[in-house]
Amino acid sequence: MRYFPLVFLSEYRSQVFFLLRWLLLSTLIGLLAGTASAGFLAALAWATDWRELHPWIIWWLPAGGLLIGLMYHYLAGRAEKGNNLILDEIHQPQDTLPLRMVPLVLLGTVLTHLFGGSAGREGTAVQMGGTLADQLMRPLHLHRRERKLLLIAGVSAGFASIFGTPLAGAVFGLEVFLIGRLRYDAILPSFLAAISADYVTRWWGLYLPDIHGLGHTHYPHMVAPTASVLGLLSAAVAGMAFGLAGRAFASATHLVSGFYRKLIAYPPLRPVVGGAVVALLVWALGTTRYIGLGVPVIVESFSVQLPAYAFALKILLTALTLGASFKGGEVTPLFFVGATLGNALALLLPLPLPLLAGMGFVAVFAGAANTPLACTLMGLELFGAEGGLYIGLACVVSYLFSGHQGIYSAQIVGESKHGLWSRQTGKHLREL
Amino acid sequence: MRYFPLVFLSEYRSQVFFLLRWLLLSTLIGLLAGTASAGFLAALAWATDWRELHPWIIWWLPAGGLLIGLMYHYLAGRAEKGNNLILDEIHQPQDTLPLRMVPLVLLGTVLTHLFGGSAGREGTAVQMGGTLADQLMRPLHLHRRERKLLLIAGVSAGFASIFGTPLAGAVFGLEVFLIGRLRYDAILPSFLAAISADYVTRWWGLYLPDIHGLGHTHYPHMVAPTASVLGLLSAAVAGMAFGLAGRAFASATHLVSGFYRKLIAYPPLRPVVGGAVVALLVWALGTTRYIGLGVPVIVESFSVQLPAYAFALKILLTALTLGASFKGGEVTPLFFVGATLGNALALLLPLPLPLLAGMGFVAVFAGAANTPLACTLMGLELFGAEGGLYIGLACVVSYLFSGHQGIYSAQIVGESKHGLWSRQTGKHLREL
Incomplete structure (x- = not known):
């Protein structure tokens, strides 16, 4: 112990x-990631509204897929790996993340949602946050060993600002790259960046109150039984059940992706075929409730008994969308899967429906992303501490x-x- | 990836x-640790009430100290190391924790509080939880590699049940033995044991409603500013400021302890002299507000402006008590130090007084115990998610x-x- 005052x-x-x-770096990251998330939220709200008013657009999903496929095939390069590129750079730094990742994933996601794919938004926000943060390395002459902190802070900032959950975002950035540690x-860095990005996104919402979509969804604060x-x-x-659903979601997405890869050699054609499959399925279902983000159904699942198969349909449609190289993220669909599965479990288990929906909302995501602490915090932030x-x-x-x-x-x-x-310790999930 | 159904x-x-x-093991741990915590809470409430009614007893603090000192010197053996023995066994398993640790620390803590020392209770609960859990190894023929899980679960159970904060208790057990990982x-195991121990302690409170002290203190749910x-x-x-206070608390306790060790060769005499010092100081101060757990002052600090020096007095009195080998724990005094320091900072900083008191409550403890995530969760559990x-x-x-x-x-x-x-990585705090 050192008591010597000078030391x-x-x-x-x-x-x-x-x-x-x-404080300075995180403010910068927060300004960049928070502003990107705000713009993205507004664009998403626009695309979703437009699609709901013009449901025929879903027949153009293959065309949207072709656009995304061509864009990524000819312009993306390394950026095609998306979230996994950021995790790889955190594990083994190679080279600055390409800035074109931001417009590509932003446009790709908005197109996916506009044409009626089933996808999320956290992947987009995380990729934008991480990439924008990484661009600070060179102009600010940051040290190489600071890059990992910068990338983690960027991931936290993107996640926190897109969902309005700063604590969950901060811990998500720390938790996501390693399982079990x-x-x-x-x-x-991750707490500061998450807090400042969330602040910036909310600030845009207050500054531009007329722009639709800048606010976050409000979920009911639930009163849990003793x-x-x-x-x-x-x-x-x-x-x-939530863990098995999370696993099924991850497996289904990888399975579809492997299938299209094997079946179709030319990458830009994969989302064309995939888009046609999704469009036909939506037509056969006769409803648009299971495409897009699905926020209205998520909100309903806290109060109304929904069909028990809803969660399975969402897994299927999201796997068919993301596995065919459409863009977005997995997390909002995972919220959907969890909330509707929790809703269905209320038929079997002696717990209140809103509580089970809220538990599923975060827990399926905890299983699929292997981030139990971030998801617990997210549950407390969204639904209050009573059901903690x-x-x-x-x-x-x-x-x-x-x-x-x-x-x-x-x-x-x-x-x-x-x-x-235990033999799998130290390996990437993709090697297993 | 394995899709093969049999695997x-x-x-x-x-x-x-x-x-x-x-589920079974944690229920057992919860029954043991939760019941021990309930009995301990009731005994503490009795000792505190008795002391408040008979303030002259503080002059007998040296005699109480002698009793504790003799007890530990002649009966304790390895148990004298307290919390640190449990952490050492988690790092490097040697031998089953001696069961006598439970009555020793229970009696030592109740005596400390009865005679007016300034101490806490989490150390006692954690030692009882860890030791009781460890006793399950032999009769249940558990495997050696399960012992670490058992000890961590016991620590989580003790912490969760004494404060009524199951999530914080669960993460505390995972977080406390390593800094930064x-x-x-x-x-x-730690989540299950924390939840079941908390449940058992609350059950005793409902089952025996006439016994004072079985309920947990309720703190105001605070409304934080945007x-x-x-x-x-x-x-x-x-x-x-909270981090520096946490450091000052830890340093002061170690400093006093080192001083008494050097000054007095015969260990049972240390708490005699230490008790006299504390008694004289309390007499000079003319108040008993800074001894014991100090729960009334902690509660006040959320609503009334308290003297700015309160936190320093509590650090001093607790260091003089625990450094002289009285028993208890550090955490409730750390809550006191944090809540009163936050209270004092409300004079200088533009944040509401209840929020600053709540922030200090958990944050000084986060600094002194190096457990930031458990403390964040504790803040959400005690004060609600709004100020998260x-x-x-x-x-x-x-x-x-x-x-x-x-x-x-x-x-x-x-x-x-x-x-x-970074050169200090891998070392025990005591080696630094």
């Missing part, structure tokens, strides 16, 4: 310097039951989830 | 087995500013908090 002072000089440095070296043995056992059972016990338990059990699978194939197994799989 | 099934058989096994191998640049910067400044942004930011900055110091000298630096200190 103490010099030590704190560098701490204060580190804090001020990251969390390292704290980037804890300050803990009971039966209730907690039910939460564990629900957690198992049930939410936390569902997220942890789901995490355990999704196995060594997930939506991010560049994740590395840092700590095996189970002794049986 | 899938056999994989899940072992997952379900793992879940059921830990969190491993998920014990995530299911985020503003000035507010967030203030939270960062407050976080620095401010609470999280304060905890993270405080964690960073407490340096490689802390109240648990058996913690190992898993990841340096700052590049400057």
